[in-house]
Amino acid sequence: MKTLKVNTTRFGEVDVSEERLILAPKGLLGFRGQTQWCLLHDERNPVVWWLQSVDNPDLAMMIADPDVIFEDFLVTVSPEDLEDLRMSDADRFGDGDSVGHGGRHPTRGR
Known part of the structure; x- marks a missing residue:
């Protein structure tokens, strides 16, 4: 499994597994x-x-x-939306890559 080095202003350089990428071919709104x-x-x-x-x-x-903020939160993702995102299972990203701040402010990146 290949990993990518992703540069961020909030967390510095982080390693992300290629399989954990979220691909949106049309971009996000x-x-x-x-x-x-x-x-x-x-x-x-x-x-x-x-x-x-x-x-x-x-x-x-x-x-x-949203489960932490709203009681009884439920979202339905259409098969077409899953296909656009090249995802076969909406739960696949329930566990993201954990990162620390490395002394940076989480919103200012410093």
């Missing part, structure tokens, strides 16, 4: 040019995750586990 992402878990905060662009170290979106 508002981010059409960004087609490769990885999910990074903030080990200091179990609720916070970062959807990090593989190609742009400055581009990451903080996300949270």
Whole structure:
């Protein structure tokens, strides 16, 4: 299994397994040019995750586990959406790569 070195402003350089990449061939809404992402878990905060662009170290979106925030949260992903994302199992990314801050501020990257 091949790993990629992904540069981030929040966590420095992190190793991400190629199989853990999230591919969005059409890009994400508002981010059409960004087609490769990885999910990074903030080990200091179990609720916070970062959807990090593989190609742009400055581009990451903080996300949270909705099950922790909302009771009875349920989302249905269509087979077409799974196909667009080249995913066969929506639960595959439940475990992201854990990262530390290395002395950096989690939102400023310093």
